[in-house]
Amino acid sequence: xxxxxxxxxxxxxxxxxxxxxxxxxxxxxxxxxxxxxxxxxxxxxxxxxxxxxxxxxxxxxxxxxxxxxxxxxxxxxxxxxxxxxxxxxxxxxxxxxxxxxxxxxxxxxxxxxxxxxxxxxxxxxxxxxxxxxxxxxxxxxxxxxxxxxxxxxxxxxxxxxxxxxxxxxxxxxxxxxxxxxxxxxxxxxxxxxxxxxxxxxxxxxxxxxxxxxxxxxxxxxxxxxxxxxxxxxxxxxxxxxxxxxxxxxxxxxxxxxxxxxxxxxxxxxxxxxxxxxxxxxxxxxxxxxxxxxxxxxxxxxxxxxxxxxxxxxxxxxxxxxxxxxxxxxxxxxxxxxxxxxxxxxxxxxxxxxxxxxxxxxxxxxxxxxxxxxxxxxxxxxxxxxxxxxxxxxxxxxxxxxxxxxxxxxxxxxxxxxxxxxxxxxxxxxxxxxxxxxxxxxxxxxxxxxxxxxxxxxxxxxxxxxxxxxxxxxxxxxxxxxxxx
Amino acid sequence: xxxxxxxxxxxxxxxxxxxxxxxxxxxxxxxxxxxxxxxxxxxxxxxxxxxxxxxxxxxxxxxxxxxxxxxxxxxxxxxxxxxxxxxxxxxxxxxxxxxxxxxxxxxxxxxxxxxxxxxxxxxxxxxxxxxxxxxxxxxxxxxxxxxxxxxxxxxxxxxxxxxxxxxxxxxxxxxxxxxxxxxxxxxxxxxxxxxxxxxxxxxxxxxxxxxxxxxxxxxxxxxxxxxxxxxxxxxxxxxxxxxxxxxxxxxxxxxxxxxxxxxxxxxxxxxxxxxxxxxxxxxxxxxxxxxxxxxxxxxxxxxxxxxxxxxxxxxxxxxxxxxxxxxxxxxxxxxxxxxxxxxxxxxxxxxxxxxxxxxxxxxxxxxxxxxxxxxxxxxxxxxxxxxxxxxxxxxxxxxxxxxxxxxxxxxxxxxxxxxxxxxxxxxxxxxxxxxxxxxxxxxxxxxxxxxxxxxxxxxxxxxxxxxxxxxxxxxxxxxxxxxxxxxxxxxxxxxxxxxxxx
Numbered sequence: 001x002x003x004x005x006x007x008x009x010x011x012x013x014x015x016x017x018x019x020x021x022x023x024x025x026x027x028x029x030x031x032x033x034x035x036x037x038x039x040x041x042x043x044x045x046x047x048x049x050x051x052x053x054x055x056x057x058x059x060x061x062x063x064x065x066x067x068x069x070x071x072x073x074x075x076x077x078x079x080x081x082x083x084x085x086x087x088x089x090x091x092x093x094x095x096x097x098x099x100x101x102x103x104x105x106x107x108x109x110x111x112x113x114x115x116x117x118x119x120x121x122x123x124x125x126x127x128x129x130x131x132x133x134x135x136x137x138x139x140x141x142x143x144x145x146x147x148x149x150x151x152x153x154x155x156x157x158x159x160x161x162x163x164x165x166x167x168x169x170x171x172x173x174x175x176x177x178x179x180x181x182x183x184x185x186x187x188x189x190x191x192x193x194x195x196x197x198x199x200x201x202x203x204x205x206x207x208x209x210x211x212x213x214x215x216x217x218x219x220x221x222x223x224x225x226x227x228x229x230x231x232x233x234x235x236x237x238x239x240x241x242x243x244x245x246x247x248x249x250x251x252x253x254x255x256x257x258x259x260x261x262x263x264x265x266x267x268x269x270x271x272x273x274x275x276x277x278x279x280x281x282x283x284x285x286x287x288x289x290x291x292x293x294x295x296x297x298x299x300x301x302x303x304x305x306x307x308x309x310x311x312x313x314x315x316x317x318x319x320x321x322x323x324x325x326x327x328x329x330x331x332x333x334x335x336x337x338x339x340x341x342x343x344x345x346x347x348x349x350x351x352x353x354x355x356x357x358x359x360x361x362x363x364x365x366x367x368x369x370x371x372x373x374x375x376x377x378x379x380x381x382x383x384x385x386x387x388x389x390x391x392x393x394x395x396x397x398x399x400x401x402x403x404x405x406x407x408x409x410x411x412x413x414x415x416x417x418x419x420x421x422x423x424x425x426x427x428x429x430x431x432x433x434x435x436x437x438x439x440x441x442x443x444x445x446x447x448x449x450x451x452x453x454x455x456x457x458x459x460x461x462x463x464x465x466x467x468x469x470x471x472x473x474x475x476x477x478x479x480x481x482x483x484x
Numbered sequence: 485x486x487x488x489x490x491x492x493x494x495x496x497x498x499x500x501x502x503x504x505x506x507x508x509x510x511x512x513x514x515x516x517x518x519x520x521x522x523x524x525x526x527x528x529x530x531x532x533x534x535x536x537x538x539x540x541x542x543x544x545x546x547x548x549x550x551x552x553x554x555x556x557x558x559x560x561x562x563x564x565x566x567x568x569x570x571x572x573x574x575x576x577x578x579x580x581x582x583x584x585x586x587x588x589x590x591x592x593x594x595x596x597x598x599x600x601x602x603x604x605x606x607x608x609x610x611x612x613x614x615x616x617x618x619x620x621x622x623x624x625x626x627x628x629x630x631x632x633x634x635x636x637x638x639x640x641x642x643x644x645x646x647x648x649x650x651x652x653x654x655x656x657x658x659x660x661x662x663x664x665x666x667x668x669x670x671x672x673x674x675x676x677x678x679x680x681x682x683x684x685x686x687x688x689x690x691x692x693x694x695x696x697x698x699x700x701x702x703x704x705x706x707x708x709x710x711x712x713x714x715x716x717x718x719x720x721x722x723x724x725x726x727x728x729x730x731x732x733x734x735x736x737x738x739x740x741x742x743x744x745x746x747x748x749x750x751x752x753x754x755x756x757x758x759x760x761x762x763x764x765x766x767x768x769x770x771x772x773x774x775x776x777x778x779x780x781x782x783x784x785x786x787x788x789x790x791x792x793x794x795x796x797x798x799x800x801x802x803x804x805x806x807x808x809x810x811x812x813x814x815x816x817x818x819x820x821x822x823x824x825x826x827x828x829x830x831x832x833x834x835x836x837x838x839x840x841x842x843x844x845x846x847x848x849x850x851x852x853x854x855x856x857x858x859x860x861x862x863x864x865x866x867x868x869x870x871x872x873x874x875x876x877x878x879x880x881x882x883x884x885x886x887x888x889x890x891x892x893x894x895x896x897x898x899x900x901x902x903x904x905x906x907x908x909x910x911x912x913x914x915x916x917x918x919x920x921x922x923x924x925x926x927x928x929x930x931x932x933x934x935x936x937x938x939x940x941x942x943x944x945x946x947x948x949x950x951x952x953x954x955x956x957x958x959x960x961x962x963x964x965x966x967x968x969x970x971x972x973x974x975x976x977x978x979x980x981x982x983x984x985x986x
Contacts, residue, residue: 389622
């Protein structure tokens with residue numbers, strides 16, 4: 001029987017479920033003219049959820065439902081940022097959705113359910129909760145990708161996403177079943193991550209356990225979008241409506257990091273010497289494929305998709321270091337990437353209009369002349385993604401490189417910086433197009449006049465500069481989450 | 485105010501760039517005057533630095549240190565020694581001149597141009613006074629952003645190629661330095677340069693770190709064979725960009741060598757000094773010949789910059805050879821002094837040369853030497869300045885160019901007469917390419933009818949050129965104040981060369 005205490009620990013999640021259902025009902029009974037109200041309601045719902053997460057923060061890690069659900073520093077931090085990026089996506093998406101007549105309850109409720117999935121995932125204390133959270137997030141995401149169902153690309157992207165995602169979920173589940181089985185060889189079978197932690201010491205089937213681990217890493221790699229499990233990323237990024245892409249690029253990555261950490265450090269911490277090397281290989285492949293293929297992209301969304309793959313490579317650098325310092329660096333990186341990704345896609349959303357998707361790199365030609373402020377915000381996002389100081393992205397890179405060197409993987413850090421040089425090119429190319437090229441003949445580039453979008457986007461992009469100048473508190477927060 | 489003099493110097497131009505940017509393209513004159521005001525204020529503040537700095541006192545002065553990132557122990561640490569003071573004052577001085585120089589020349593988005601210049605100036609000052617390696621690195625890299633924009637927007641026809649090459653080339657070098665710094669952090673748990681200087685390192689470690697540092701700074705200086713970005717960047721950059729690039733940014737490379745290679749990896753530095761000496765001689769002799777055959781004025785001066793910077797690196801590393809192999813500290817001091825003076829002198833001379841080329845380019849819109857000829861007939865005053873700077877460029881006694889080169893050659897002679905012989909080649913080759921340039925551009929009959937229409941320099945241009953000329957002559961005739969300013973710091977550096985860290 002769940003106790004009141006259990007429910008209190010899950011209060012933000014319960015609240016969000018209730019609010020999402022309520023919004024769904026409201027949407028059904030509202031007159032079409034009142035629909036825009038949903039937008040503000042959803043933002044309010046998310047803001048209240050952030051408040052509940054922060055206000056209800058326990059002083060020490062707590063668990064509910066017999067260890068199924070954990071509420072600790074890592075979960076809290078990831079939840080706050082996942083909710084915050086969702087709120088940002090809501091703000092940025094409004095003009096885009098209005099122009100394309102997509103503004104309705106589906107977008108908001110699906111987004112909210114996806115966030116609930118993220119929150120469950122990062123708080124999971126049990127293999128079942130992980131799977132539950134992952135599926136909630138994934139199923140909502142599949143539907144979100146197909147939101148614009150009458151267009152050509154979105155359904156195609158959604159199907160690809162769904163098929164590959166289902167395959168990866170299957171792999172993950174298969175791996176979990178093996179781990180469960182292995183834990184039963186020589187002990188009581190368990191799905192609880194904390195109890196699994198020392199499974200190596202008592203299981204009599206280490207090979208089975210390792211097989212399970214490999215399958216689980218496939219699932220993690222897919223969710224992160226790390227090469228060689230990255231195939232879905234470019235198509236989904238390009239095909240999905242830009243607000244959904246923004247969400248997949250930001251909130252989803254925080255979730256993926258949370259899941260990877262829970263599974264690997266929480267459940268398979270005993271096997272770290274095995275998965276460290278696997279993650280290092282994934283990192284090198286992601287860095288190489290992401291950065292090299294991004295160079296030849298002409299579509300900005302696809303380019304950012306490959307850039308995501310490379311950034312997941314850097315994140316894996318921190319995870320592969322397999323220590324609290326490395327995890328803190330990786331979490332810092334995930335948060336940083338989410339902020340940068342939202343800013344970059346935010347500028348694309350701000351420049352899109354009815355009948356014009358600002359998604360080719362060439363669409364940004366001469367942006368500095370048409371809209372110098374938007375060009376400047378994009379410049380900040382690009383230099384930050386490229387990792388040029390003093391912007392935020394640079395420090396995130398420094399942290400994961402340091403973590404890799406700290407874990408005696410100097411070679412990995414060197415691979416990381418070499419690919420940072422290669423990656424620099426395509427980010428500079430975007431700046432070049434915006435600043436050095438003349439606007440195309442009859443170019444109608446004009447930023448959306450939506451006030452909230454402009455103000456919030458400006459704060460978002462300028463925060464990349466501000467956090468670049470003073471990133472100590474955020475690092476401190478990440479380190480505290482891992483008990484440093 | 486004196487407690488935060490260095491912070492003020494860094495942040496005044498950086499923050500000052502914001503109102504300039506806000507003035508917008510609608511009010512270009514407001515932007516120009518604002519940026520001039522900021523630049524002059526910065527220069528005035530930097531003069532306080534001259535007053536406050538005590539050359540006889542302790543090495544690092546005007547120390548500012550605040551904990552920046554607590555969990556990493558990174559400090560916002562600033563301090564200056566004599567060398568930094570000289571470089572900072574030169575930076576602020578050149579800062580005014582490039583803004584005055586661009587006054588009417590930059591008509592397209594002048595507010596963005598001026599703002600980028602001011603930011604660049606602030607960041608460069610920051611590089612010259614950072615005492616925390618991570619802060620240094622961040623500023624060192626951040627410089628690239630405004631320069632990238634400056635070359636890319638206001639540059640010549642091949643500007644995009646040049647600016648991308650410039651950015652990626654320099655970024656390539658510095659990331660290895662970052663790895664080296666992170667490695668050092670593992671050992672010392674701090675980025676404080678003074679602590680890192682005291683950190684014992686095995687020779688193997690030192691060697692790797694040495695090459696990581698070397699690649700970063702050698703590209704910035706630039707040394708042969710990684711100099712190829714410089715001619716492109718210089719040729720395509722707007723005049724102001726070229727001036728800052730040649731006068732100040734190249735010095736960041738040699739300054740970095742002084743701050744990182746010398747104190748942190750002295751043993752590896754001494755062991756591999758011959759590589760730098762050979763490369764410096766190649767720069768002096770071979771690049772001198774390359775300069776001789778250039779048909780583009782800017783390229784010619786760019787190559788001559790590479791050759792002159794070869795003298796700086798030669799002076800620094802010949803000191804290693806002198807101290808370690810002969811124990812000849814006095815001569816090492818002379819070599820190091822010479823390198824420092826050459827750094828400052830080259831800043832003024834190359835800045836002036838690029839300004840001169842800019843003045844001609846604004847009138848004729850070509851940089852090809854063959855399009856000119858007989859310019860002196862229509863622009864006698866300009867001719868006067870041009871010849872003066874040309875003389876300084878080939879190292880005529882009485883100009884600043886002579887002092888540094890002479891001292892470096894003198895020190896090389898004590899180390900090895902052969903080195904001195906090759907180094908002294910510059911006196912011939914340098915005179916060759918510079919005088920030949922003057923001959924083809926200034927003297928002779930006017931063959932190109934457009935040259936006949938060139939107007940004499942305006943009051944604004946005269947001001948810029950006369951300021952450069954004053955600096956060049958002052959340093960040439962009376963270098964004593966500059967020598968005195970840097971004396972103690974140079975002696976300190978030479979002492980560090982002798983310390984074994986293994």
